[in-house]
Amino acid sequence: MVETIINVEHVTMKFNLMEEKVDTLKEYVVKLIKGKLFYNEFIALHDISFTIDRGDIFGFIGFNGAGKSTMLKILAEVLKPTQGRVTVKGSIAPLIEVGAGFDPELTAKENIFLNGAILGHSKKFLEKHFDAILDFAALRDFVNVPVKNFSSGMYARLGFAIATEVRPDILIVDEVLSVGDYKFQEKCEKRIQEMINNGTTVILVSHDIGMIRRLCNKVVWLDHGRIKDIGDTERICRMYER
Numbered sequence: 001m002v003e004t005i006i007n008v009e010h011v012t013m014k015f016n017l018m019e020e021k022v023d024t025l026k027e028y029v030v031k032l033i034k035g036k037l038f039y040n041e042f043i044a045l046h047d048i049s050f051t052i053d054r055g056d057i058f059g060f061i062g063f064n065g066a067g068k069s070t071m072l073k074i075l076a077e078v079l080k081p082t083q084g085r086v087t088v089k090g091s092i093a094p095l096i097e098v099g100a101g102f103d104p105e106l107t108a109k110e111n112i113f114l115n116g117a118i119l120g121h122s123k124k125f126l127e128k129h130f131d132a133i134l135d136f137a138a139l140r141d142f143v144n145v146p147v148k149n150f151s152s153g154m155y156a157r158l159g160f161a162i163a164t165e166v167r168p169d170i171l172i173v174d175e176v177l178s179v180g181d182y183k184f185q186e187k188c189e190k191r192i193q194e195m196i197n198n199g200t201t202v203i204l205v206s207h208d209i210g211m212i213r214r215l216c217n218k219v220v221w222l223d224h225g226r227i228k229d230i231g232d233t234e235r236i237c238r239m240y241e242r
């Protein structure tokens with residue numbers, strides 16, 4: 001039986017863009033007090049509605065600035081929509097931004113415990129899975145290095161390894177994987193495929209249409225914050241590439 005796991009109803013996201021450049025906090029406060037801060041309203045998402053079923057591998061495609069990352073942040077509850085409602089049934093492991101959920105001053109080891117705790121894992125669980133996380137990320141030689149010295153690919157490897165060590169109900173992957181080398185991307189795709197086989201619902205943003213084709217059963221094409229089309233992967237990808 002098909003079960004809806006995410007229900008997005010009439011979501012609109014507005015951002016206030018400052019009209020002029022403010023360089024310092026002092027300048028910001030002075031202008032705020034004098035009532036001289038002017039904003040332009042920017043609508044990143046317009047009245048978006050769709051549902052994701054349990055077991056779907058749901059892809060978001062669209063040109064730069066279409067609203068894909070904003071939509072994922074709303075699904076992961078990092079952003080609250082200006083209007084509309086999102087209902088999620090189950091646990092979410094979000095991989096939204098490279099380095100999100102890490103403290104740059106702490107070592108890889110310390111961050112495994114910090115980031116793991118943010119994802120809701122106990123210390124005991126993380127101690128048990130510590131070696132597996134480190135091995136998947138291939139960062140054993142860097143275990144005691146502060147992550148501020150990591151490259152963006154190393155950050156992404158560590159984040160992906162922690163988020164996928166257990167099977168969440170829903171895995172959200174923004175383009176963080178694109179900073180990994182091709183070998184690691186292959187490894188991630190294999191692990192995502194294993195998670196899919198085990199019933200995890202996956203939501204993916206990628207400019208790699210090949211990856212979208214290989215993994216997704218449904219695709220949304222976002223265009224200037226609106227749904228241009230939604231449905232069968234092959235049909236939407238073919239139109240997108242035209």
Ligand SMILES: Nc1ncnc2c1ncn2[C@@H]1O[C@H](COP(=O)(O)OP(=O)(O)OP(=O)(O)O)[C@@H](O)[C@H]1O
Nearest residue numbers: 015016017044062063064065066067068069070071
């Ligand atoms: N915090 C913010 N404040 C102001 N504007 C924002 C903010 N976040 C996103 N935007 C704007 O919303 C629009 C959509 O951005 P978003 O990052 O969701 O696009 P995207 O489809 O993921 O793009 P890309 O493919 O380039 O990653 C952009 O015009 C962006 O400038």
